[in-house]
Amino acid sequence: MTLVSAGSSAGTGTGTGTRLALPTAGGWREIELNEPRAWAAHPSPYTSRVAFAAAHVVADPHGDNVPGAPAAIDWDATLAFRRHLFGYGLGVAEAMDTAQRNMGLDWPAIQELVTRSAAQAQEFGARIASGAGTDHLTVAPGVATLAQVQDAYLEQVAFVESTGSQVIVMASRHLAAAATGPEDYLAVYDRILSQVSEPVVLHWLGEAFDPQLAGYWGTRDVAAATATFLSLIETHAAKVDGVKVSLLDASHEIGLRRALPAGVRLYTGDDFNYPSLIRGDEQGHSDALLGAFAAIAPAASAALAALDDGDLARYDAEMAPTLELSRHIFEAPTFYYKVGIAFTAWLTGAQSGFQMVGGLQSARSLPHLARIVELLNEARLLPDPSLAAHRFGLLAETLGASR
Incomplete structure (x- = not known):
């Protein structure tokens, strides 16, 4: 017992x-x-920060969700989870790595997910942004040409725009393998940004989240990669709503944030340091686009409401119990953090079973999951x-x- x-x-x-x-x-x-704890609902967006939660997908317990099989999704539970996030004032970052892009979520499922989720967001008057990448290419990274990568990006961007969702331009494994230097990245992204209809979010996903993205922007020298990234943003500032940076390096994020052109947001993807980055300093703050927010939505909502009220002490107090939980969920190997998000949803009653597409639920140990239980309990996030x-x-x- x-x-x-x-x-x-x-x-x-x-x-x-x-x-x-x-x-x-x-x-x-x-x-x-x-x-x-009786967490207060907050169905309207926040005034001091823009906040997205990157949401997971709920596997159909009757589906054949084994490695390599097409994703079988419980659509009712998946969409209900997004309504749960809307109820706490959060936008949804859809079809991102949290939803198992490149780890079990195939292109037909991505299309249905974005279509359904965008329609629901419009119904609720909620904000949604969805990932566009190159993962539907039938050729493997290392085989695809730059022209194929560019065309794949344009196809997915056009699809996301057709649903009414904002576009998040995701990092591409195919581009990381095909590019020979920074100029190849700039050429592909220049074509994308020249054709988008509305400002997009650019996502720089670090190798902790996906080892196949090592050396993105043409070099493993982070300072040099940042210079390339900034040159792209400066050239296309009118087409860039913001950048989501997932390098888990708070000092780098602050430096980049201060260097961005006026009007371009920094959406933190730092699940290790988000409270201080969102809080900000005398020179600015980060907005949020976080997988962690899917696990801590009620507490994130309480903290953001405190920021809207100008109550920094209450903000700190609301965020503090969530940080160790997030750091545990995202501990190395970080790309398996999706297990903790799905487990939390099951433990809190947001879904009926603990199963993931691609059979990914086996990627974390029982002691790891037990620690999540303990930290959720300490944060009073077990309803x-x-x-x-x-x-x-x-x-x-x-x-x-x-x-």
Whole structure:
């Protein structure tokens, strides 16, 4: 059994009196489950920051979601999760790496996902931006030519625009393999930005999230790559709403933020340092486009509402309990963070099962997931502690961890 009863909590007054045993690499650790917090809804966007949550997809439990198979998606649960995010004032960053781009989500599923999600966002008056890349190419990275990469980008950009969604120009594995230097990146992106109808978000995804993107912008020298990136933005500033940077380097992000042309936003993708980056300093702040926000939406909402009120102390207090949780979900190997997002959705009742397209749910260990339970509990992000305890107990027993 993984659950034992105990007396009421002393001191804080937030304990339920129920204890949960969590498996660790060295044995078992018991925690007391906290009473859920009544998080305030916030269906309207924020005035001080633009905030997107990069959302995952919910696998159809009846589907053949094995590695290499076409993605079978539970559309009702997937769209309901996006409504959950809208209810906390967050826009949705759709069909990004959080939704398992290049890790199980195929092009037909991407098209249906963006079409359905964009229509729902328009219905709710919510903001949506969706990823356009080159991952539908049938030739492997290293084989595709620059012309094929460019045409693939233009096809996906045109599709996303046709749904009414804003475009996020994603980093391309095909381009990383085909480009011989910075000039190739500039030529391809110049063509894209010359043809888009509305300002886009440019996404620089670091190799921690995808090792095949090492050396993006033509060099592994980050300073030199940044110079290339900035030259592109300066040339096309009118067509760039903002840039999402996912290098997990706060000092680099601050420097880039200060160097951007006026009117171009920096959407932080730093799931290790987002509270301070969004808070900002006397010279500016970052907006947000984060996978972490899908896991901590109620707390992110409370923090952003505090910023709107000009209450920095409350902002800090709301964000603080979420940071260790996010850093754990995104720990190395960082590209498996999607498991933690889907697990959190299951544990909190946002989906009925813990399964992912491509069978990716097996990519994190039970002790890793147990720590997520503990950190969600500390942040009071378990809306139904009994359900969370029951579901985690079933998972632990299924995987052979019983006392």
